[in-house]
Amino acid sequence: MSGRNIFLDVDTGVDDALALLLAARSPQLNVKGVTCVAGNVPIDRVVRNTLDILNVADASHIPVARGMEFPLLENMFNATEIHGENGLGGIDLPASGSTVIDKHAVEFLAGEIDNTSEKVTIVALGPLTNIATLFRIYPNVVSSIEQLVIMGGAIGSGNITSTAEFNIRQDPEAADVVFNSDVPTLLYVWDVFTRVRFDKQEVDEMIASDNNCKSIAGKLLLSYLTTKKEDTAGIGDAGAVACLLIPEAITTAVMPISVELIGEHTRGQTVFDQRKRKLSRLQPKIQKSISGTTEVVMDLDVESFRNVFVDNIVK
């Protein structure tokens, strides 16, 4: 099967589940493996959910590897108020017969990247602990990564704190390692994450569909409508996958980025330098300057994203 080779790193997660459905069903993508990281829910729950959702998508042949259980420095905290105790909004999926592979996620990725001559794409949808550990233990893989698509960070307001988005805040040190790695990165920030949404009627129509994937997707979206008490439900992480499918539908900007590690109120903030060049002259050596750069998704065509989601999950 042709298609772009990608690995997904997930903390499934309602919207990670949507992303997995989209990636597994899209003919343009060839999912070579899924690595699990603790985040929305603890690692073993992430593994279970990932196996089960891949099963729904008829994609049980895709290897799933268990990764880092905790962030590099901090203790874990989870987001069960958003994703439910089971991490899938309370939805019970039939248990997949598959199991995780023997290798640790970091070993798996290192081995896979080493084995191919072509470069790989990694789509990271949870805290960046696996990716950072991979880069630190196997720094040579960096040159073999064509693109790293990350769901994380925020230009404007954060979510888990006023300035920080959940994935980055869970493991700011890991994010710092990744942004300083010189891997070409596309950052799908919280500011655009929230925009691709479906209303209750559309969600109900999905649930009523004959297509199993579409129906499950609808149920996952419904769980968001219930938990978040909003009128519309967003596809979240699935939008990051969609960036690979319809790159013409996004607007990006390249910006300097660093992660704030020690701020009392700002730990985990993705610090961007958006100043016009003339103003940035004003900074004498009063503060540490920003060391990384990344391409940030600033805007997207919402309709195109909604369409590609609905069209592809039934393929």
Add this chain to the structure above:
Amino acid sequence: MIPRNIFLDVDTGVDDALALLLAARSPNLNIKGVTCVSGNVPVDLVVRNTLDVLEAAGASHVPVARGMDVPLLETMVNAAEIHGKNGLGGIELAKSASEPLNVHAVEFLRRELTDVSDSMTIVALGPLTNIATLIRAYPEVVSKIDEIVVMGGAIGPGNVTPTAEFNIRQDPEAADIVFGSGIPILLYIWDVFIKVAFVRSEIESFSNSSNNSVALAGNLLMSMLDRFGRPETSIGDAGAVACILNANAITAKQLPVAVELSGKYTRGQTVVDQRPPDLADLEEGDLQVVMPNTIRVVVDVDVNGLRDTFVEHLGK
């Protein structure tokens, strides 16, 4: 109409000069005194510029006091690339014969606030070193301050660093003291500061005015246009004064604000919690961001409204 009593705390500064001109000429404001702080330029130059600008505005009776010459903890960093070496964009004013008061700015404010029966408004247009020192040294006068209008901070990008605005970054500890004091604050942030602007043709007509204050304002604005080669330039701090004159021209929200003191990249950032309230409840355990104060933040302005206010009051 009773003019409102205000004190100005300045680091004159091209746009502080514009603010002084506006406040001095407006019949709706009564300047009880101007205190000087190091900021754009060192405090002695701030004093000199302030005296000369007040003279030019026909307000040499207004007492001027010299204040703090360095921030509470930080090293002083000035902004001569913006304001020019003399702090007035290179504009030479006639030297005023007036002298600053014999007392320190903080002592001056203490006396003034103790003596009066009505409360006062302080308009702080530079780093908050003087105000913070006043609050810490003389907490008993705090109740006499009905509002502090602060030019400082940013919700979006900063100026002197990617996330911090100059006044707050110069003395973050002072800002933290002021924001935590419980005194009602109106925060005129960098995001709106840059919006209230005039273009070259308008500025030229100011410069050609027969009104001294308007002409001086025009020259000050022109110096900024020339320095940066832009088609328009903002009235800066004068916008904060214009807000007092035209409260209808601003949109302000009561928001939780904290000053980041320890960030590697974010020291001096005004951290504003803009999340919708139910999302803000999601904080867990030790992730809880403690935002101790809410203050009134000017999140948007009616640009033309403030431009008109500036022109109207300056010409009086």
Add this chain to the structure above:
Amino acid sequence: MTSVIIDCDPGHDDALAILLAAKHLDVLGITTVSGNESIDNVTSNALKIVEFGNLTDIPVIRGAEGPLFRDAVYASHVHGKSGMDGAEIPEPTTKLQEGHAVDFIIDTAMSTSDLVLLPMGPLTNIALALRKEPKLRDRIKLMSIMGGSSTSGNYTAAAEFNIYVDAEAADIVFRSEIPILMSGLNLTRQVLAKQEHIDEIREINNSTAQVVADLLTFYLGTSTRHSHDGAAMHDPCAVAAMIDPTMIEFEPMHVVVETTGTHTYGMTLCDVRPGSVKSKPANMEVAVTIDSDRFFKLLIDTLRMY
């Protein structure tokens, strides 16, 4: 015999530590970490040591190239450009064992009961292993660490080199709840090798001892140039603690690693206040005094065994 893995960045004192350990402990492997010098140099030095010590059945495994988050700093002013200057040692022919140090540590710990770790360089490998395999917490019996100080630092006023190079890694390790013996500068400064020790080693009739005498001569030279009274035997102290614990006096203390201080980054804060004032329970044993004569007797007697 106690099964150990030595994690090191040779380093003159690392060399002595390895030679000391190899005759008294069951050294399952030597893992290297970027520290005194670059990972390439310290790894090459580790291979040199197993060769001139005739210890080539101990596998050497290469580890982390740099600290977790910070840029690497080296200590060539102490150890020379190669990281182990002073002796004529041929380029090693022994091969490294395949794989990464982190995985060697994890695999060995999972398959060996009562494994003891002997970290004597920056703690990058250990931290990565602990994070990657949380089960290590229950598999590792003890860590005898050379690092930190309950008094003053060396690389900075407050911090000892190993901890300073990767304070975040040290923080992970110190918070791991695995039992730790900490041999810091406050202890190792009591064990200074001087010319008379070198002379005694020079008298030993084996090639290993001769190399050691050459290395110590260099190390004594740089130490004296930096106004020390002798060449401090840092890393061997952590080994001595495992061979003969009665040689060293330990005190239980609460220790944390400072990771955000401007002037105190990398400091090990040991709470030494009188018992009644202390607020937190002890989390490790900190070495406070050592019988220096007994130490040198052990070291020199061991070198005779080569």
